[in-house]
Amino acid sequence: MQNRPYRSALYIPGSKDRALEKARGLPVDVILFDLEDAVAPDAKIAARDTLHVALADGGYGQRLRIVRINGLDTEWGRADAAAVAAMDCDAILLPKVNGTEDVDALAALVPDKPIWAMMETPQGILNAAQIANHPRIAGFVLGTNDLAKDLNSRTRAALTTSLQLCVLAARAAGIVALDGVYNAFKDEDGLRAECTEGRDMGFDGKTLIHPAQVAITNEIFGPTAEEIDLARRQIAAFEAAEAEGQGVAVVDGRIVENLHIVTARATLAKAEAIAALETT
Known part of the structure; x- marks a missing residue:
């Protein structure tokens, strides 16, 4: 779909049948099927099969279907990549991308799907322009929780430079950029303020952790x-x-x-x- 919207990108655990079913009816633009943080270590292997079946069954309409794998430096990452290569999804999301060599490693394992990069490390932010210009990269997802941890920062304002560098790199390369999550999913005023800030910065949309955040995010990132x-x-x-x-x-x-x-x-x-x- 030309001019595809990316207003709302909701993380859905790839291990939970109920969540995967519910996602079929949610008014989100992007579904981030998660095999990483949202899946417990003892459920990661089974999650691959659960997600494979859900995607094969379809029902997600025109929503962009992106699968986040575990890092290639973990015990699950390479098997995740092989599994996702055979899934009916639109792209694969790689966590903790530090440089183009990380993208190269995944590209060798998954030769025919667009790759999105989680921008969530100081090294990755400093290499944002090179990562964005990699021929296989289609989008950035900001991992603001991990980035704040690594920077030892306590405020959103402390991430401003990192956020802007990623938007600049994405715009220069012509790829999509999605803002990080807002953790207080019951705080509608806070979510609205952070969505507005992200939209004003130039982000295409925002990643979400709860369906309750979808309506406000769609409103802010859509044209009035x-x-x-x-x-x-x-x-x-x-x-x-x-x-x-x-x-x-x-x-x-x-x-x-x-x-x-x-x-x-x-x-x-x-x-x-x-x-x-x-x-x-």
Whole structure:
């Protein structure tokens, strides 16, 4: 689907049949099927088969299906990669990517699926541009909990540089960037504030740990009715100005140039893609 939305990306444990079934009916844009943190060590091997069956059964519509494996330096990682290579999913998510050599290692094991990188280590953040430009990388997922631990930081503000570096690298490489999770899943005001901050930074969406977080996240990362209306008026005014041989238009007292029209058309395309996704 062109202009695919990535507003909400919900982690779902790959070991739990009930959660995998429930995910089929959730209004999320991306499902992050997790074989790593959400699965206990003694359930990791069985989780591969559970997830394989769930994905084969389908029912997830047009949602992007990404499977997060365990790190290749763990006892489960390489077998996870081999299992995911045979699963009916859209991409594979590699945790704790420090550099392009980590991506190369996974690419050799899974030759035909897009790779997403968990950006959650200081070394990975410093190498964000090189990782983003790897030919197999399709997206970044920020692992803000692990990053904060490694940085010994206690506030979201302390992660600002890391977040912005990842957005810059993603935009330069033309890939997707998803913000990290908000841990207090019952705190709607806090979630709304952090979603707004992430959206203002330029992230495409936010990763989530609970279905209760989906509605607010979709709202914040989706275009508003006012933004859609403005986009339509900007396009109409600019096209009218062009027809009269002018290079700029004025809408609501503001200059509208071609760069604004690129954004306006992207806004409308995103709104249409969201509508299409929500009807499936």
